[in-house]
Amino acid sequence: MPAHKPLSPDELSYRCPVDGFTFKTTAELPLLSEIIGQERALRSIDFGLGIANHNYNIFVLGETGTGKDTTVKGIIEQKAKAEPAPDDWCYVYNFAEPDCPKAISLPPGKGAGLAADMDELVDALRRDIPKVFESKDYEKHRDEILDGQQERTRTIFFRLEQKAIEKGVLLKKSVSGLSVVPAKNGKAMAQEEFEGLPKDKKAELEEALRVMQDKLSDAIREARAIEKETKDRISALDREVVQYVVNPLMNDLFEKWKEFAGVTEYLNRVRENVLDNIDDFRPKEEMPISIGALRMPSKEPAFERYRVNLIVNNGDTAGAPVVFETNPTYYNLFGRVEYRVQFGVASTDFTMIKGGSIHKANGGYLIVNALDMLRNIFVYDSIKRMLKNREVRIEDVWEQYRLISSSTLKPEAIPVKIKLVIVGEPYVYYLLYSLDKEYRKLFKVKADFDNVMERGETNVMKYAWYIATRCKEEGLLPFDGSGVARVVERGCRIAGDKDKLTARFNEIKNVVVEASYWAGVDGASVVSARHVERAEAEAVYRHSRIEDRLRDYIKDDVIMVDTDGRVAGQINGIAVLDMGDYAFGKPSRITARTHMGDAGIVNIEREVKMSGKIHNKALLILSGFLGERFARNFPITLSASICFEQLYDEIEGDSATCTEVYALLSSLADAPIDQGFAVTGSMNQRGEVQPIGGVNEKIEGFFDVCKAKGLTGRQGVIMPRRNVRNLMLRKEVVEAVEQGRFSIYPIDNIDDGLEILTGMTVGVRDASGKYPEGTINSLVEKKLLSLAKGLKEFGRPATDKKQRPEEAKKEKTEEAWKE
Numbered sequence: 001m002p003a004h005k006p007l008s009p010d011e012l013s014y015r016c017p018v019d020g021f022t023f024k025t026t027a028e029l030p031l032l033s034e035i036i037g038q039e040r041a042l043r044s045i046d047f048g049l050g051i052a053n054h055n056y057n058i059f060v061l062g063e064t065g066t067g068k069d070t071t072v073k074g075i076i077e078q079k080a081k082a083e084p085a086p087d088d089w090c091y092v093y094n095f096a097e098p099d100c101p102k103a104i105s106l107p108p109g110k111g112a113g114l115a116a117d118m119d120e121l122v123d124a125l126r127r128d129i130p131k132v133f134e135s136k137d138y139e140k141h142r143d144e145i146l147d148g149q150q151e152r153t154r155t156i157f158f159r160l161e162q163k164a165i166e167k168g169v170l171l172k173k174s175v176s177g178l179s180v181v182p183a184k185n186g187k188a189m190a191q192e193e194f195e196g197l198p199k200d201k202k203a204e205l206e207e208a209l210r211v212m213q214d215k216l217s218d219a220i221r222e223a224r225a226i227e228k229e230t231k232d233r234i235s236a237l238d239r240e241v242v243q244y245v246v247n248p249l250m251n252d253l254f255e256k257w258k259e260f261a262g263v264t265e266y267l268n269r270v271r272e273n274v275l276d277n278i279d280d281f282r283p284k285e286e287m288p289i290s291i292g293a294l295r296m297p298s299k300e301p302a303f304e305r306y307r308v309n310l311i312v313n314n315g316d317t318a319g320a321p322v323v324f325e326t327n328p329t330y331y332n333l334f335g336r337v338e339y340r341v342q343f344g345v346a347s348t349d350f351t352m353i354k355g356g357s358i359h360k361a362n363g364g365y366l367i368v369n370a371l372d373m374l375r376n377i378f379v380y381d382s383i384k385r386m387l388k389n390r391e392v393r394i395e396d397v398w399e400q401y402r403l404i405s406s407s408t409l410k411p412e413a414i415p416v417k418i419k420l421v422i423v424g425e426p427y428v429y430y431l432l433y434s435l436d437k438e439y440r441k442l443f444k445v446k447a448d449f450d451n452v453m454e455r456g457e458t459n460v461m462k463y464a465w466y467i468a469t470r471c472k473e474e475g476l477l478p479f480d481g482s483g484v485a486r487v488v489e490r491g492c493r494i495a496g497d498k499d500k501l502t503a504r505f506n507e508i509k510n511v512v513v514e515a516s517y518w519a520g521v522d523g524a525s526v527v528s529a530r531h532v533e534r535a536e537a538e539a540v541y542r543h544s545r546i547e548d549r550l551r552d553y554i555k556d557d558v559i560m561v562d563t564d565g566r567v568a569g570q571i572n573g574i575a576v577l578d579m580g581d582y583a584f585g586k587p588s589r590i591t592a593r594t595h596m597g598d599a600g601i602v603n604i605e606r607e608v609k610m611s612g613k614i615h616n617k618a619l620l621i622l623s624g625f626l627g628e629r630f631a632r633n634f635p636i637t638l639s640a641s642i643c644f645e646q647l648y649d650e651i652e653g654d655s656a657t658c659t660e661v662y663a664l665l666s667s668l669a670d671a672p673i674d675q676g677f678a679v680t681g682s683m684n685q686r687g688e689v690q691p692i693g694g695v696n697e698k699i700e701g702f703f704d705v706c707k708a709k710g711l712t713g714r715q716g717v718i719m720p721r722r723n724v725r726n727l728m729l730r731k732e733v734v735e736a737v738e739q740g741r742f743s744i745y746p747i748d749n750i751d752d753g754l755e756i757l758t759g760m761t762v763g764v765r766d767a768s769g770k771y772p773e774g775t776i777n778s779l780v781e782k783k784l785l786s787l788a789k790g791l792k793e794f795g796r797p798a799t800d801k802k803q804r805p806e807e808a809k810k811e812k813t814e815e816a817w818k819e
Helices: 039-050 068-081 110-133 136-167 191-195 199-256 261-276 330-334 357-361 370-375 379-389 426-435 437-442 457-474 481-495 505-521 529-543 545-555 613-630 657-669 695-709 721-726 731-738 750-758 776-795 805-818
Strands: 058-061 088-092 102-106 169-174 177-184 289-291 294-296 309-312 322-325 340-342 345-347 365-369 419-424 445-448 452-454 500-502 570-578 583-595 600-603 639-644 677-679 716-720 743-747
Touching: 039 058, 039 068, 039 419, 039 445, 058 068, 058 426, 068 322, 068 365, 068 419, 088 110, 102 110, 102 261, 110 199, 110 261, 110 309, 136 169, 136 177, 136 199, 169 199, 177 199, 199 261, 309 357, 322 357, 330 357, 330 379, 357 365, 365 370, 370 379, 370 419, 370 426, 379 437, 419 426, 426 437, 457 481, 457 500, 457 505, 481 500, 481 505, 481 529, 500 505, 505 529, 545 583, 545 695, 570 657, 570 695, 583 657, 583 695, 583 776, 600 613, 613 657, 613 776, 639 657, 657 677, 657 750, 657 776, 677 750, 695 716, 695 721, 695 731, 716 721, 716 750, 721 743, 743 750, 750 776
Parallel strands: 058 419, 058 445, 322 365, 365 419, 570 677, 600 639, 677 716, 716 743
Antiparallel strands: 088 102, 088 309, 169 177, 289 294, 340 345, 452 500, 570 583, 583 639
16 A cells, blocks of 8 residues: 655645845835736726726626725726816706706806806895886886876766766666666666656667667776776886896896806796796785684795706816715615695705716716615616616606605706716626626626735735735734734635635735734734734634534534544544634534445435535435446445434535545445544545635644544544645644644545555456455455345245246247247
8 A cells, every 4th residue: 555645734834934025014115005916807997997888887796805895986086087077967947847847067167156146136136126116217107007097997988978968877886887777867767767657768768778888888898908908008117127127137147158058048038937927026015824723924936946956066076076875775876856845735846856876976987886776676777777868867766656646846857978887796796697688788897806816926015015004094003024924824814725815805904903903902012923813813712602612512422523443434524614704614423334225325414305416416426436436347236325423404515525435435345444534525436536615624623623632643634635725724733733743634536545544455456357355445346246146136036936927928938939
């Protein structure tokens, strides 16, 4: 049997050389001004920001802690400084359609100027127009018009009265107006007297009454025409005198805003509306309105229609706007129409339109978290609609869901030129990409943040700069070379690779902050390696209660795991339990039992539905491996059961495939397995050992159990050789290996581990196709052949028993063919 060499202490971890640093402490280093290890993502972001096509929006994906939020915001803000500030946007009253306010765009800062000018205009009109109506000249001209009307009206009715007297009738005033009645001696004739008149006289009066009634109607029509003419003349007078106030004020505004067609059109409508609603500016006495016991103030004229609602003011914006919306609800993004409630009645107008983050980011950049966007109802579909139509509308999205519809404003849509950047987890990106075809058209730039980077001298030095930056920005103690080296080693451990460093700088920041704290507790002025190690140990202690409790159970033999002795068909496997904030290795006993039968290999966890798909696949690979190795000359016929003892929850993964093979072969060959070893590793059908995950946690987990039960120097872990580069074991384990108290064996194929566990040679077929006597494979093959023959003999009927009908029929057929 060839000797199998365990790993040396130097192969178990990477130790960052302190002499590679030229500084004494990080206080001497400059601040880090660049992003580390994200060249792919940075190029993608630069491409997405540079291309002007509205379909090339950016989705930034990466694991939490890789700094994607801070990076994206910093890059965009830097780029936005060199770009021009976008226009202001404001809403004004739509005199043609009051329910649809009009949107006006103006150069940056001009919107506030227009709003101020319109406020000044309203104040001036409310102040100066009433003075015009109170002037003596206006009263004089108005009185002249009214006096002329009264004189003409009196003349008409005086002539009518004279004519009536000549006809023997009178014009009588009553509540219902003027009427014509018969008269006698200048007085109205009583009805009885009129009825008593001779027929010819009565007929004459009736004819006179009819004629005069017609003339009275003509006179009333003429008087009304004179009254209307008088009102028109007064209105013309009012308009004329008000123009003396309005025109100078408006002409100044026309001159100031003549370059902006939208504003001049709006000012023309304002002037016409003011002249059409002169009565709103007349001085009025306040007359309270009473409703029951309530006294409501009289309704004021709506001068708000002349004001400007500035919803986006870029006057103080330097460069293009960058908006990071942390709470992307529909109304926070797209704006809203607010309401005021008085006496239980809700009302609104265009001045209560409020813009959202999209309005503020128009002409610039909007950054939104993907998960927050998807959590809020209506947001995702509305964002896609905004990007496709390139306009943003302020709408009441709940209107369609109300039982009773209510009237509201429909503000004019505003054109949008915006670069949308969504930041999220990778699974959100792939979910949207696979399920939403529109998403593929609108978000064509993928900026993928990696969670690891190469461990080169340059990146190690950038790690030191990063530590220096954190220390200076957060007021932490500086690190010396040993402290920086230990943080670099921690970066390799998080990355799970000696040649890689983690790009999850949130994890590194936590180590830096906590190490600085423990250095302060220790009274040190500089953070060194021992402070970083203490920070790591304290963090483990804060999270390892469950791990410690399970280890106590193993130590007390509540959970049965042997770390000494030799047992056939029994082996130690290692699983990783991930609690979310902390992961650790948990050893468990795996047993295999083989006996005569044809049920094949039965995984007890699979039968009771406590195993996942990958674990079930591993069992089928195991069956393929056994068939290829031992079923060349006879079929494998056996019943075998494999069980993870004391397992009470679901198991998943293929990292126990090697362990199951070893337990099964040990049971078949009756070859005891050294219980001082634990095994982890996946395998293929050719028996090649494949790498697995969580190798550091698994080795440390079994080491801790062996330490608790007593290290013997004969204990260790068998692992895939392809995982050697992933080893970043803690100092205690490395020291135990160095002292010969613990061993770690790398293997390339399944046979290597079997020889280490059993101390026996596995064996290779010779030229005749047979395994050497006394080898594991020979013993297994003999046992399988014995089980197959035993099952065949057990199933053959005795000669003295009655022959079965189908066998008798078969023999007769064979005899007939022979004849």
